[in-house]
Amino acid sequence: MRTALWSILVLLCFFTGEISGCARRAPTSIDDSNTIHTFLPKYLFIDIPNRLIVHSSKPLTKITVNMIAFEQSSDDIGLTVFNNLEPTTIINSLRGHIKYVYNLKYLVPIEMEPGSPFNLLLNYFYCPEGGCRETEDETKITMVKTVQFMKHFTIIMGETDKPMYRPGDKIRFRFVALSSRQIVPYSGSLTWPEYRAVGSSWNDKYLEEIGEHERDRRMKPP
Secondary structure (H helix, E strand, O other): OHHHHHHHHHHHHHHHOOOOOOOOEOOOOOOOOOOEEEEOOOEEOOOOOEEEEEEEOOOEEEEEEEEEEOOEEOOOOOEEEEOOOOOOEEEEOOOOOEEEEEEEEEOOOEEOOOOOEEEEEEEEEEOOOOOOOOHHHOEEEEEEEEEEEOOOOEEEEEEEOOOOOOOOOOOOEEEEEEEHHHHOOOOOOOOOOOEEEEOOOOOOOEEEEOOHHHHHHHOOOO
16 A cells, blocks of 8 residues: 555656655665655745655665755855754554654755746765765765745735625725745744845856845845
């Protein structure tokens, strides 16, 4: 039954592309004895953490996520590293197969225009069957995920004081600005990237630093 469910999930990923959980692994440094599945939203928020769930057949030692903006990767600006990983859940199936589940919070490090697509280069590190004596002994699996920013950070909703009116009646409106902070339940501190990707053409695209004053302003309610 579990195998059938996984097969259905793979087919949904292939035909709809709405679930980012079936990316191909890189052809180098692959251990066929370990299977990794990654689940994250197709549309990411810019000011709150995005949920990143990883299922692995072996315990992971490190996960790195490199945001590639304008087809340019940056190991210092766009890189996020998850160290000292501990699985949130360990699933032991009836066949005796153990699966390690990691529930992570990913913050987007670079601001882009709403709706802009970009790639995430994910590297998963773990020790082979014989264990690791040095860091160089670790095995790495690489995946590339294509995601994009939410198209609208703020949604304006309006309502009237009653559903029906007669000719000559006064109409009263009330408007409410809803952002991801109200739509998605999150009680932690808000955040904003320290860099933005700018440029009007492919020849002059670059990254620039966002000032602290502007970042504080962007994190305030709309």
